[in-house]
Amino acid sequence: MGRSINAQDNPQSEYVKAIHDMGRIIMVRFARPWLQFEFLYKRTQWGRLEKKSLEILHKFSLDTIKQRKMEYKRLKSQKIGKEETSISGKKKRQAFLDLLIEYSEENEFLTEENIREEVDTFMFEGHDTTAAGINWAIYLIGRHPEIQEKVYRELELIFGRSERPASSADIREMKYLECCIKESLRLIPSVPFFARNLTEDMIIAVILYALHRDPKHFPDPLKFQPERFLPENSMKRNPYAYVPFSAGPRNCIGQKFALLEEKVVLSSLFRKFRVESLGKFEDLKLTGDLIMRPEEEMFVKIFPRNET
Template sequence: MALIFPVLLAFFLVFIVSFWKTIQQILKFRKYDDKIPGPPTHPLFGNVATFKNKTTAEVSQIFRDTADECRKMGKNVMKYRILGKLYVWPLNGKAIAKVVESTTELNKGDDYEFFLPWLGGGVLVEGFGERWRTHRKLLTPTFHFAKLEGYLEVFNSESRILIECLEKYADSGATVDLFPYIKRCALDIICGAAMGTKVNAQFHHEHPYVKAVEGFNSLAIAHAINPYYQSDFIFWALGLKSQKDKFLNTMKTFTGGVIAERKAAIESGEVEKETSKRKMNFLDILLNSGESNMLSAEDIRQEVDTFMFAGHDTTTTSLSWMCWNMAHNPDIQEKVYEELVSIFGEDTNEDVTTENLNKLEYTERVLKESKRVIAPVPAVQRKLINDMEIDGITIPSGANIAIAPLALHANADVFPNPEKFDPDRFLPDEVSKRNSYDFMPFSAGLRNCIGQKFAQMNEKVMLIHILLNFKLEPMAEFKATKPMFEAVAKPSNGIPVKLTRRLI
């Protein structure tokens, strides 16, 4: 009995130490609970109760509904507070402009801290500074338009393998969930085009890297919205720290193997070592920089992990939702197909070329509309260094600003009847009526997506091969699968479709 009091006191002290920073932040931010529009906020817990027992698909809808409510009240900013973290969402292009155009407010938000053991130091999550500028400048040539053409061979070859993997479903008429097939193809493309390495994920259906990325992303959002998980002690005690470490080990082991394989191939003479950066792929540029001591081995690993994750996950999500939108809009799907046939011809074995990609017009608009209806990346964050005024409201330093296509793209004031799939929203005359930041699936400003051209070309090539070979029919209602609020908006119940061979 004599030990009970000291033990309880020890646990209390551990709890206080664990939450001390959070307590300080609560005291700072609670004064803004009534100054910034948003749902009612508990003085201590903030809006924690709003997200209790909610799936990440439900979280996405909560944010969209709150954005609609605030706009109806004439507000262009909304806020949520989770304990000591304040999240502010500008709700239209004009409101977000000050953030994306800033040359100083470029630090990533609080929730990116969860990714630091995995991607920390890479251009995605690294804080803005000389290190970030050096890495960004080093990697930019990898995504130059002239360089992208060299990736087409891998885009085409892996897309053909995807078609081969899907043919059995067209023959049998069975329902297929396209999402995992697209995901494995996108991973093979990243490894082949950017890393010069073949991993054959399309034939390895339980690839541990894919599973680890999915698990890590789910754990990240759970950590962000669950107040208990934000205590390092509780996170550890529940076994979640061990789970996170297991995911990290799997992901780092895989990318470490990719790096080692490419390095060995170059050193053995199996592949010729390029001397011109214009001819090097992503990984070769990093390895070359490592040799010249510009990057450490850990720097190289972090950048490879960043590109592997961002490159395959966002493309997978974007193309998956594009296929779902096509399946539910057969008239639009047919118009896309007709344009593809007019440009690429009837031979499905022909390679997609840069010249022909540049002729796409209607398909381009459809791709943009798909990214508007469901943004592949629902939101990214910036953490303010200084106070900032947005739409007449002062946002305090330390707050997280959400650059959120999830909310921006669903703005009925900008996109009337936003639930309707309408590619004509992207006709030049319509685009000219909007603020340039009302639609930005790849963010904007100095921290825009460095690989967006790569991702767009990759997605187009895969889509062209799919639609030239198959007609897509939905095997569930549109909202039977929903975008999840994670690092990428993966579908909650996959992309279940029926494939019918095109009769050419």
């Protein structure tokens, strides 16, 4: 969306806190039938916290839209924007939010509220999921030195001694790293379940956490084994046995982007550092939130490659 929240310098960011609180609140309410009554719920500490958190989240999205609208108008007045070309001479793709803003200027039925809802969805789906995925991948790769060496050897082949940032072509070559990301999302899917509002009777519940650990499709399911995702090993697997991004018409719109983002971050780390994860995987407690996060802090040791 073109907005920086400096979350790493400021882990206490109220946006980040509100996101975490909302994940918890939704799960708490979901599991307590008496909290389904609106009049009761809004008087509880959870109802009050939800109101406060939503205010923070909606304000953040609205501010982002406002800032971008101003920028859009400024660029438009200078006749930059859609036709803008980058230094390489290629046409720049339009940012998602600019697209919505432009559309709403020409079509009244796309209200500010509608844009805000889209921005909310993308902001949430676009960061916490990937961040959790990266977190788990680092941890799991850090627990398996032999797998980490394979990751490193692949990166060494791609980059050699070069310090250049990863290009699209480099990213395509990161085949083993991609297997590791997929295997992490199998063992600990960032989104552990999804649900549907049914319009006709049917029984449905997709618990990814359980589905991805079905020994019928993934023998020795608790083992972190990226080779499961090599083409020769996944070809015959039922395509619905592994669905970290859901499936069907409402699946994740950002899945390719998410993989790309994870590869960029993880390759940057593993090119230069060796990671050692502390504590046992079996002892890790997971949150029952909307996003699968560790209950407590997770610790890894990081060693610069050129010193080991």
